[in-house]
Amino acid sequence: MRRRFVSLWFPRLATDRVARDRGAAWSARPAATTAECGNRILLTGINRAAEEAGLAPGMTLADARAVVAGLATVPAEPAAEAELLGRLGRWCGRYTPLVARDGPDGLFLDVTGCAHLFGGEAALLRDVMARLDRLGFAVSAALADTAAAARAVARFAAPGTVVPPGSAARALERLPVAALGLDRESAAGLAHLGLRRIGDLYGLPRGSLAARFGRATVLQLDRALGHAAEPFDSLRDDAIPRERIAFAEPIGARSDIDAALGHLLGRMAARLERAGRGARRLELACHRVDGTAQMVAVGTARPLRDVAALARLFRERLDHLDPGFGIEAMILCAPGVERQAPAQETLDAARAAADADGIASLVERLGNRFGFDAVLRATPIDSHLPDRAWRLRPAAMAGEPGGAAAVWSTAILRPPRLLRRPEPVQAEPGAEAHDLVPPAAFRWRGRRHVVRRAEGPERIAPEWWRADAHWASGARDYWCVEDEAGRRFWLCCTGRPRCWHLHGLFA
Amino acid sequence: MSRWKSRRNLQQLRAAVAQIGRRAAAPEGRVLPLDLVPLDRALGEGGLRLGVLHEVSGTAADGFAAVVAGRLASRSGGAVLWCVLARRGVELYPPGLAALGLDPARLLQVRCRDRAALLAAAEEGLRGGGPAAVVVEGDRVPDMVAGRRLQLAAEDGGVTGLLLVRHGSRRRHGARGRRGAVAPEGPAPDTLPPSVAVSRWRADHACAGAGATLRWRLALLRCRAGGTGEWEVDWNAKTLRLALVSPAGD
Numbered sequence: 001m002r003r004r005f006v007s008l009w010f011p012r013l014a015t016d017r018v019a020r021d022r023g024a025a026w027s028a029r030p031a032a033t034t035a036e037c038g039n040r041i042l043l044t045g046i047n048r049a050a051e052e053a054g055l056a057p058g059m060t061l062a063d064a065r066a067v068v069a070g071l072a073t074v075p076a077e078p079a080a081e082a083e084l085l086g087r088l089g090r091w092c093g094r095y096t097p098l099v100a101r102d103g104p105d106g107l108f109l110d111v112t113g114c115a116h117l118f119g120g121e122a123a124l125l126r127d128v129m130a131r132l133d134r135l136g137f138a139v140s141a142a143l144a145d146t147a148a149a150a151r152a153v154a155r156f157a158a159p160g161t162v163v164p165p166g167s168a169a170r171a172l173e174r175l176p177v178a179a180l181g182l183d184r185e186s187a188a189g190l191a192h193l194g195l196r197r198i199g200d201l202y203g204l205p206r207g208s209l210a211a212r213f214g215r216a217t218v219l220q221l222d223r224a225l226g227h228a229a230e231p232f233d234s235l236r237d238d239a240i241p242r243e244r245i246a247f248a249e250p251i252g253a254r255s256d257i258d259a260a261l262g263h264l265l266g267r268m269a270a271r272l273e274r275a276g277r278g279a280r281r282l283e284l285a286c287h288r289v290d291g292t293a294q295m296v297a298v299g300t301a302r303p304l305r306d307v308a309a310l311a312r313l314f315r316e317r318l319d320h321l322d323p324g325f326g327i328e329a330m331i332l333c334a335p336g337v338e339r340q341a342p343a344q345e346t347l348d349a350a351r352a353a354a355d356a357d358g359i360a361s362l363v364e365r366l367g368n369r370f371g372f373d374a375v376l377r378a379t380p381i382d383s384h385l386p387d388r389a390w391r392l393r394p395a396a397m398a399g400e401p402g403g404a405a406a407v408w409s410t411a412i413l414r415p416p417r418l419l420r421r422p423e424p425v426q427a428e429p430g431a432e433a434h435d436l437v438p439p440a441a442f443r444w445r446g447r448r449h450v451v452r453r454a455e456g457p458e459r460i461a462p463e464w465w466r467a468d469a470h471w472a473s474g475a476r477d478y479w480c481v482e483d484e485a486g487r488r489f490w491l492c493c494t495g496r497p498r499c500w501h502l503h504g505l506f507a
Numbered sequence: 508m509s510r511w512k513s514r515r516n517l518q519q520l521r522a523a524v525a526q527i528g529r530r531a532a533a534p535e536g537r538v539l540p541l542d543l544v545p546l547d548r549a550l551g552e553g554g555l556r557l558g559v560l561h562e563v564s565g566t567a568a569d570g571f572a573a574v575v576a577g578r579l580a581s582r583s584g585g586a587v588l589w590c591v592l593a594r595r596g597v598e599l600y601p602p603g604l605a606a607l608g609l610d611p612a613r614l615l616q617v618r619c620r621d622r623a624a625l626l627a628a629a630e631e632g633l634r635g636g637g638p639a640a641v642v643v644e645g646d647r648v649p650d651m652v653a654g655r656r657l658q659l660a661a662e663d664g665g666v667t668g669l670l671l672v673r674h675g676s677r678r679r680h681g682a683r684g685r686r687g688a689v690a691p692e693g694p695a696p697d698t699l700p701p702s703v704a705v706s707r708w709r710a711d712h713a714c715a716g717a718g719a720t721l722r723w724r725l726a727l728l729r730c731r732a733g734g735t736g737e738w739e740v741d742w743n744a745k746t747l748r749l750a751l752v753s754p755a756g757d
Contacts, residue, residue, distance in 0.1 A: 362637035414603035
């Protein structure tokens with residue numbers, strides 16, 4: 001299949017970045033970004049108004065000030081520009097998964113087989129340019145058979161040009177040799193010999209060209225014309241680690257699938273280890289021969305790159321996999337990764353680490369099966385109110401067990417079970433009748449319980465420094481009562497209005 | 508001397524019988540002593556056997572299970588998985604469990620929608636060998652198939668399982684007519700539904716202890732390697748210890 005590339009060039013990336021922060025008023029006036037070079041200050045990027053006023057990147061600031069007195073300048077931030085370019089690259093993922101950086105101010109998009117989704121190549125190019133323009137970026141784009149040809153056309157010919165398949169040589173013919181991306185010395189040398197246009201190089205003997213101007217010149221020409229392959233360093237690779245395995249014969253047996261997955265996990269683990277990362281989420285796509293793909297996703301409770309542990313998470317999920325007539329390719333990607341420091345092996349830490357690992361792997365197995373929000377761990381809250389003293393959080397999110405904040409009071413006996421909210425009970429006699437006396441019987445959820453023993457009261461007052469709607473009725477008197485069957489309840493009598501509630505159960 | 512010898516013979520016999528079964532007998536150190544001499548003696552092996560299922564019923568079942576699970580967790584430094592059936596508005600209360608010696612920082616809850624999910628979660632916890640103990644709450648005794656499955660999982664993972672059950676037979680036996688009757692009698696041991704649990708306990712609240720103590724009446728209804736018995740014990744929330752209450756104290 002003939003490959004097709006889009007080259008995007010952001011000629012004013014540096015000033016466009018600043019203009020996004022500072023608004024339209026800043027970009028209406030001549031403005032530039034500057035960088036110190038030796039003991040001079042040079043312009044690195046200029047906006048449209050500055051260009052119209054006659055400035056050019058590479059001028060010294062003193063010269064530029066002489067031309068435009070009121071030039072606004074901002075120090076250049078190459079790191080921020082590179083980060084912005086990376087974001088633009090990920091944004092371009094809407095057109096194709098294959099996006100690569102092209103120098104500090106350009107992107108390559110491999111749109112092979114993607115253009116029809118946007119109504120053709122010309123429409124795709126128009127769409128890219130229109131959207132980026134709306135986002136506030138000056139952009140020049142071109143589409144050609146090779147990345148280098150697209151780059152030359154985008155930067156040196158009319159923006160928005162679509163070079164038809166197979167006609168790269170004709171499109172490049174009239175462009176200056178600098179469009180090949182040669183270094184300045186080679187370009188000057190070629191110009192010195194009168195070789196000003198790329199077309200001038202076509203008929204020349206390659207041996208002498210390489211001997212005179214270096215192999216790079218010939219290589220660039222070959223890449224532009226499609227005679228030599230150009231490496232395409234996709235951005236996606238560092239964003240989402242992915243590993244792929246394709247089979248000469250489709251596989252269907254569970255043991256084969258397990259083996260292939262083990263292979264993929266091994267490669268993924270090695271890659272994550274090199275990057276100092278651990279996976280929080282893994283997705284396995286099994287592409288079947290009938291053209292459909294089956295997805296299996298697992299989550300982890302901690303950054304993880306241990307092959308055996310990851311394989312265990314997948315094992316159960318693979319039970320539901322339907323290989324159909326066979327799987328011809330498996331792709332494993334890790335959409336969620338987090339930093340994971342290499343483990344330090346020490347003697348006494350080993351056991352604690354093994355314990356924590358055991359718990360985390362349990363959380364993972366349960367979480368993948370029942371949902372991570374069903375596996376809970378309690379964290380204490382510093383409050384004397386029984387219903388505020390703790391909070392349940394998903395165990396995959398909570399910190400390590402026994403952290404510094406975990407202080408649980410054991411001084412007072414409390415029921416092992418609590419109702420989420422105190423539920424009103426029908427007490428006999430009612431609460432109005434007696435003060436500080438437990439009821440003789442009460443009815444809760446349709447069942448009558450005769451109180452045989454009672455212990456109390458324990459008065460708990462609300463926290464006056466907090467407005468809590470549930471404690472608006474004032475202090476409560478808590479009683480521990482036992483019914484005739486030996487069941488124990490934690491009853492409370494609210495202050496105003498006085499009425500009985502059930503708040504906890506001892507079994 | 509001869510008595511000691513006969514006990515040793517008995518232990519050898521037990522080991523031999525266990526060999527006939529699927530697994531070897533509990534090796535030395537694979538029991539959890541309750542540190543209460545009569546109870547440990549009644550359990551036959553010097554304590555609760557680890558890596559198997561135990562069953563707790565009664566009105567204080569939660570409390571006794573929390574005490575046992577807390578001991579298991581603090582002994583091995585592991586965690587406790589509590590499989591919770593999502594009941595109407597009732598939740599485990601971590602401060603209450605803390606007072607029963609189960610450190611909530613070691614407690615992991617999994618909330619299950621139905622009984623099937625509950626048993627699946629319990630099996631997952633038992634088989635993996637991650638936690639020190641798994642507490643399974645469910646109203647009924649798991650049937651023999653489910654129970655056997657849990658038992659095998661516990662043996663595989665070496666994790667102790669505690670089943671919280673409620674014997675529904677009280678109502679069937681006509682307790683309605685005895686409303687107001689004092690004794691919270693459970694079913695007689697011979698009418699218990701069959702279970703795979705190695706030991707079956709009933710824990711009921713006894714008359715209120717003072718201050719930070721809880722008093723329970725513990726009954727060992729059945730134990731595979733030991734006998735039966737009934738004791739009153741105090742749980743002290745300050746010292747986090749069980750203590751036997753001597754009958755003469757009444």
